[in-house]
Amino acid sequence: MRPGPAVTHLSPEEIGGNQDVLPRVARLLRPYRGKIALVLVAVLVSAALQSVVPFLVRAVFDDALFPLDGGAPRLGLLGWLVAGMCVIPVLTALIGIGQNWLTSTVGHAAMADLRGDLFAHLQRMELAFFTATKTGAIQSRLANDVAGVRTVLTDTATTIVQNTVTVTAALVAMVVLSWQLTLLTLVLMPLFVVLQLRVGRRRQRLARRTQESLSEMTAITEEALSVSGILLAKVFNRSASEVERYREANRRQTRLQVEQAMTGRTFFAVVQTFFAITPALIYLAGGWILTGSLPVGASGGADLTAGTLVAFTTLQGRLQMPLMQLMRVTLDVQTSLALFRRIFEYLDLVPAITERPDAVHLDPERLRGRVELRDVRFRYPEPRALTGGAERSRFTDGAQMPAPDPESTGDGWALDGVSLVVEPGQLAAIVGPSGSGKTTATYLVPRFYDVTEGAVLIDGHDVRDLTLSSLADAVGMVTQEPYLFHGTIRDNIAYAKPDASAAEIEKAAREANIHERIMGFPLGYDTITGERGYRLSGGEKQRLAIARVLLKDPAILILDEATSALDTETERLVQEALDRATRSRTTIAIAHRLSTIRAADVIFGLEDGRLVEQGTHEVLLAAGGLYRRLYDEQFSRPRSPDAPRDARRADVAL
The missing domain is CATH 1.20.1560.10 (ABC transporter type 1, transmembrane domain)
Incomplete structure (x- = not known):
């Protein structure tokens, strides 16, 4: 890489x-x-x-x-x-x-x-x-x-x-x-x-x-004394070196x-x-x-x-x-x-993502949820950091939203000429090897980044022509590592809709298969989640994140599926919650377990930043291309000895 x-x-x-x-x-x-x-x-x-x-x-x-x-x-x-x-x-x-x-x-x-x-x-x-x-x-x-x-x-x-x-x-x-x-x-x-x-x-x-x-000392403190930082230091026996790093800065x-x-x-x-x-x-x-x-x-x-x-x-x-x-x-x-x-x-830093003076406001009542990437080419801009290395991120807290994979094609493009359409109400899956541009493609829809060339459209509107607030309301996202702040379960769910009633919060929790677990805590919805939700299990955090997006009720939902590291029962609960979340809305899912997307309306295969195939599960299996290689690799089916080495080692991790 x-x-x-x-x-x-x-x-x-x-x-x-x-x-x-x-x-x-x-x-x-x-x-x-x-x-x-x-x-x-x-x-x-x-x-x-x-x-x-x-x-x-x-x-x-x-x-x-x-x-x-x-x-x-x-x-x-x-x-x-x-x-x-x-x-x-x-x-x-x-x-x-x-x-x-x-x-x-x-x-x-x-x-x-x-x-x-x-x-x-x-x-x-x-x-x-x-x-x-x-x-x-x-x-x-x-x-x-x-x-x-x-x-x-x-x-x-x-x-x-x-x-x-x-x-x-x-x-x-x-x-x-x-x-x-x-x-x-x-x-x-x-x-x-x-x-x-x-x-x-x-x-x-x-x-x-x-x-x-x-500033450097503050950054060291924030990194090393966060839950993820402490865990990392203990796992790799680096506590002494972290202490020495702080003492030297001190x-x-x-x-x-x-x-x-x-x-x-x-x-x-x-x-x-x-x-x-x-x-x-x-x-x-x-x-x-x-x-x-x-x-x-x-x-x-x-x-x-x-x-x-x-x-x-x-x-x-x-x-x-x-x-x-x-x-x-x-x-x-x-x-x-x-x-x-x-x-x-x-x-004095000018935000790279800005709203045009004549931006169009998406009417939620008329929003259908059609998503289109039209001849999209994208190259990652050079990140802006000030005053030297003290400001640069040393390691990313695992509980934060992951940054997109910076790997790009040989000519520097993370996405190169990608065109695809997701019709209203469809469940679309994106598959591909690591670094193929899956997360990049999904991050362009809510304008976390702007395309370098081409356009991303929602209901025919270029997302760059939309108001940022209406675009944020239209698109919801459940990431692989859900972020929970230090507060009550109620506050974490209600973050998507601060004026939500208790009944609305409970309804979202039930649909996310987490209500019964919440009521099992002594304080119920008033239970404190802990720093970045570390008092909860991975499945509980994932279902709380799903409840939060269900409460938001967006027309377009982006899923970075996170069931691969869960036990069978928890995976079943999360998958049921995801199935409910995808009903009656356009859904784009980054697929890690191909078994979870067999029923997808359309599957897009990305490789080296290019769209190489699309179709249903059955069609792509029969085509014998990228999807078939990934499927065989994941389900351990034998491959021909003369198959490409990269294909035999392909994975579906992000």
Whole structure:
């Protein structure tokens, strides 16, 4: 068997990641413009109030305690000034509480919108995307990446605005007090900005690598700790290797987290040290100015008072924290941009299966169920996976819907010129060796994939011209490995029709030969099936899946028969349920046991992606072609010694 198609790893530039991220983040906040406006008002009022405090401090020294005119302290003025200095912090604290509530509400709502949009977009992606991408990697983007940008959406925007306003107000006040001392304070700011940009770029790269490593760990956890993963590891005695695989990924994640945490620490230590010693330098510069050792212009140091120095250093203290926060939050933004790009990578993926604007809605009352494949040629597209091997599926959970066999003909076609018709109400069977295109043909009917050439028609309508919802309602499927989610039996059956009554659910279960078995459980229909239905036997899961499709009542039913691994009694029960399911509806069955399709209205034989014969059981046996070879092989009839080797080894597995 040839290997499947290679996975294409798309770069951000190839899928729209080169778009400007910040405007897209801003669009996330657009629905909350009103609350954001209130936040901005609160920020401006709070910054204005805080800017008043240094001038109150100067007035305390120069007008109340030590009047410049040499008079006695003015206690009345001092009382009013002290009262103002006490009231302002109270007001700013109250404003801060309201501001925090608004920013938290806006940020978490925007994050919920982003998570919801991402989940909805992934639901629209084609089946091929999920066969090429680890489930854990997808879960990581929904959980870890979105959580990683929480701070940006909840706090960062407000922090930037608030600290920018605070810094601006403080700088204006400092210039008013002494422009000379302001220059001394800001002399190293350009150097800090350059260093910050370099640190930010490094942290952005590290953030992406860290999230990719976390995605890999999530994928390992999802694979190895699932029921199928645990069973596989125990059967092949690979538990120790799985533990080591997780530990290695864990060690890599730890190294990246430590590296990310330490990046920029030296930079911030230098900045913090500079701000810590600046007040001492200001006092020294003040002494030089007062003694005339430092030229400051025509006015000299006449307007530099003790109150001015105290007010200026107070402003410096107020400037340090906002500037440090601005630098930190800028680095956080640069880090978060890497996470936003990872999220937007998925949002920018265009689903391969889309609905046309003028799509036709199939009327279930008029639906006859005629299925036609007309000159169909199909080649599997290269699956899309992002950011490298960590996203690729390592092994498929056995309880999931199986991916179609990627084997194709020598010229790359999985189906090559297939034309067949299934009339309304017919039971049609598809047989052929492994990799002949049986599952591929059935997956084209509900548009899990689109044909490369030709057309698939239902009642004369090209399925590409139908609405996706009406097509999904028209076609039902029972797979070889039925999927049951962790919930009650009732919920699993009702998944096909959430508003179904208890009587409808019971009727479907009776027709699927599972009602009596359900009632044998202590909790009946409220019995929990377990993860992927592992608390139930294979036959029980199969009959629940049949009950679910019977409740859906589709006009077209696709069956991937799964009776070969069942005991005789269970096979009989499942086969009886399948017989009921095929009544009064068009049925296409992938045949594994040829004995189950003798009564089929038409049998199609596929080999190497081509339709090589069709007819009834008796006609095909008499023709002595592919069907006869498969039949003889399955029922162990002797073959001529000169029969083709491949024919003697033919099987009917999927």
